[in-house]
Amino acid sequence: MNLFADFENRIKNALESLDIVKEKRSELSFDRIVVEPPRDASHGDAATNAAMVLAKPLGTNPRALADLLGEKLKEDADVAEVSVAGPGFLNIRLSVAYWQRLLASVITESEAYGRSGVGEGRKVNVEYVSANPTGPMHVGHCRGAVVGDALANLLSFAGFDVTKEYYINDAGSQIDVLARSVFIRYREALGESVGEIPAGLYPGDYLIPVGEALAKEYGVRLHNMPEEQWMAIVKDRAIDAMMAMIRDDLAALNVHHDLFYSERKLHENGAAAIRTAINDLTFKGHVYRGTLPPPKGQLPEDWEDREQTLFRSTEVGDDMDRPLIKSDGSYTYFAADVAYFKDKFDRGFDQMIYVLGADHGGYVKRLEAVARAVSDGKAKLTVLLCQMVKLLRDGEPVKMSKRSGDFVTLRDVVEEVGRDSVRFMMLYRKSSETLDFDFAKVTEQSKDNPVFYVQYAHARCMSIFRQAFEAFGEMDLSAKTLAESVAEITDPAEMQLIAKLAEYPRIVESAALSMEPHRIAFYLYDLASSFHAHWNKGKDRPELRFVNDKNRQSTLARLGLVHAVAAVLKSGLGITGTDAPSEMR
Template sequence: MNLFADFETRIKNALESLDIIKEKRSELDFGRIAVEPPRDQSHGDVATNAAMVLAKPLGTNPRALADIIAEALRSDADVSEVSVAGPGFINIRLGAPYWQRLLASMIAEGTDYGRSTIGADKKANVEYVSANPTGPMHVGHCRGAVVGDALANLMEFAGYDVAKEYYINDAGSQIDVLARSVFLRYREALGETIGEIPSGLYPGDYLVPVGQALAEEYGSRLHNMPEDAWMPIVKDKAIDSMMALIRDDLEALNVHHDVFYSERTLHANGAQRIRQAINDLTFKGHVYKGTLPPPKGQLPEDWEDREQTLFRSTEVGDDIDRPLIKSDGSYTYFAADVAYFKDKFDRGYDEMIYVLGADHGGYVKRLEAVARAVSGGKAKLTVLLCQLVKLYRNGEPVKMSKRSGNFVTLREVVDEVGRDAVRFMMLYRKSSEPLDFDFAKVTEQSKDNPVFYVQYAHARCSSVFRQAKEAFPGLDFDSLDLKGSSSLINDPNEMQLVAKLAEYPRIIEAAAQAQEPHRLAFYLYDLASFFHAHWNKGKEQPELRFVNDKNRELSIARLGLVHAVASVLKSGLGITGTAAPEEMR
């Protein structure tokens, strides 16, 4: 049950009953009416801007209209008080019976409470990580991995049909460099002294096992082949090995993909898929032969001062037209991006989300232009940029990894602080803002460590049930009807906790629609704060404790409240990919 959706319906029904509305109903847009929590909780439980949205088209004063609407809402049996504030905000306070029924609904729904149908089963593709398969994942990949995975989980919970996808960049010059780097390690495995790794090759020790595996499988046969003969063999082995390494890193972070899409498939059969994508754009009038002026600043690698086949991307929102086929007939990197998007669109996705690093900001407009041109505006494409993560230990920058050669690996971070700390903290700031990650702070057991604070709230919920079993040894907890006693929950502090739980469905929908999973992390911290605060009040006021061995029925009712808190915490932590422990020591 969604409190705010429920009262949006009630408020609109009340509006429909008013004569002043009936006279001009066809001219009014109810879509702009918002129903949300008041900014100040002391003002009420629900607030609406209905009067301010409708006053102008009705030709009346917002405050006067608010008084009329407020009077209509006072007839609702679940409303205990309605007031008008400021220029025309309407604040509504709900009666205890409504909160008690809402709590019973929360208890009954358990971890499904907050699940939404707002996504309407739209097919959505969330592509994230997509790191070049040239080595282990580094901490720079970590944030995008967590944001993408949590966003996909969130959208699925909100009713979208979601596919999690990884685009394997296994074509291009960086793969040639990888193969040559592996071949050097292969020669080393054969007993050759290779000395210092030449500039331009990957220096990390992670390639040593790949070279050893090639030596075991092929002996010295590859060493006697020309490069064009050993190159495809070494490429395949290197890519497979690196993807196994990457999958293992992702598993350690609790990140899982449904689809691993190889860029090389776009170049197979004479780049048939790329050619088809360009033909499709040509048929739609988006391709022409021409030249481009030199871009300002540093020239991109694929720029040519010759006639090329160009995408008329400026007509669909881009800053400049983009080359698709160079003057020598070879395809640009961007041509593969076009083919890849077309493949997604042909697979039936209504919405495509690309989670990229901040250094890909220049890709946003061109990808959006591709989406408009290929889909004719039918598909929505969103690019989410994740800003840099800076690692610290007690305020000091963390040094580079020896194993990788020049960066800190994701696995090193996970192994040191645990995947829960990594995942939650990567979400505990908006992805478009830089993030400072301090190893010391994310492992301390205090309110200042959000992941500990939220997980500790769930562990405390579990401890309440253990206390109850000790207090009431004869009670059958397996068959206990926790929702049946919700009418006994009436303390103002308890009602505040129920009100906080009531925000969860709204948070889920808003975060999914805005594609901002950090909102969920913030909400979970706030909920944990409410729960811990109520727990602490029980220390000073014994009558507020969740378990009272002298009042069994009230204790059962409060167990229902604790169950609802635990369910929301477990649900939200699950969406973020973080565990909900029953004990913490």
């Protein structure tokens, strides 16, 4: 039950019945009508801009139209009060009976409450993390992993058909560097003294087991092969080992992809997929032979002052045309990006979402141009850029450097503060803003630690049920029984808590459509705060206590309220990928 969608329909029906609207109905659009919580809760339970957006096309004053609409809404038995505010906003206060029915609906739907059909089953591909398979995940990958995973969970909850995808960058020059780095560790495992790892290679100790495994499997045979032979073998083994490590790291963060797509697939059979994608763009008139002026600033490695095959991307929204085939006939990295997008589009996705680090800002326009050209504007592409995470310990920076091998791994962070703390805190700021992650603060057991505060609210809900069993013994606490007991819920303080629960479906839809999973984390904190505050009221007002050992019926009703809070907390925590504990020590 979505309160705001419900009253949007009621308001539109009320408008349809007004004579002033009937006369011009064919000229009116209700699309801009919004029903939302008032900015100040003291003004009511719902507010609408209906009179504001329709007054001008109707040729009337907004307040006059608001008065007409308000009188019509007062005929609704679920409306307790209507008032006009400012230039013509309508504030609506709902009846106690409506809140009771809404609470019963939340109890009945439980963790399914808030699910939406707004996605209409549209196929969405969310590609995130996609780190080069050259080492373990470090904390720099962490935010994109959490944001992408939570976004995919959110979109699925909102009715989209979601595929979580990881693009394995296993065809670039960095894989040659990886293979050479592993080969040194292989020689070391054979007993050779290799000295300091040469500059430009990966020096991390995580490659030692890969070299040892090669030594065990091949003995000295690899050492006796020419480079072109051992390179292919070592590449395969190294990529497999790195991806196994990456999968384990992601699993520790509760991140699980549906599909791992290898870039090397695009280069199979003479790069048939890339060739096909370029031919498709050529047929549509998006490819030509020409030269590019040197870009301002540092030259990219694929820039050439020679004639080459170019994508006419400026005609589809990019700020410069992009090379596809170099003058020597080899494909650019960008050509593989084109083929990869075409592969997604051919798999039937209506929307592609790329979750990238902030340092990939230059990719946005070119990827959007690819989407327009390949799909003829039929597919939507969105790039979400995640800003940096600043690691702190008691306010002091924690340095990391992947090149030196001395870096903070994702696993290090998870093992120190826990998976749930990492996930929730990575969502507790909008992804386009820099995030400070302090090891000390995220383990505090206080209101200032959001993940603790939210999980403690769920654990407190469970403890209330245990108290009820201690007071009354076995009780029928089925959703049906609890939903039938809500008539006892009448206090304004209880209505406020139900009103907070009522916001959840709207938050889910708005967060999904704006692709902002942090809104779920913010909402959960607000709900937890409302619940803890209501629990504290019971200290001074015994009639509001959730468990009244002298009144079984009152207890059942309030256990229904607790059940509803727990269900929404568990649902939202599920979207964020964190647990809803039954108790906390």
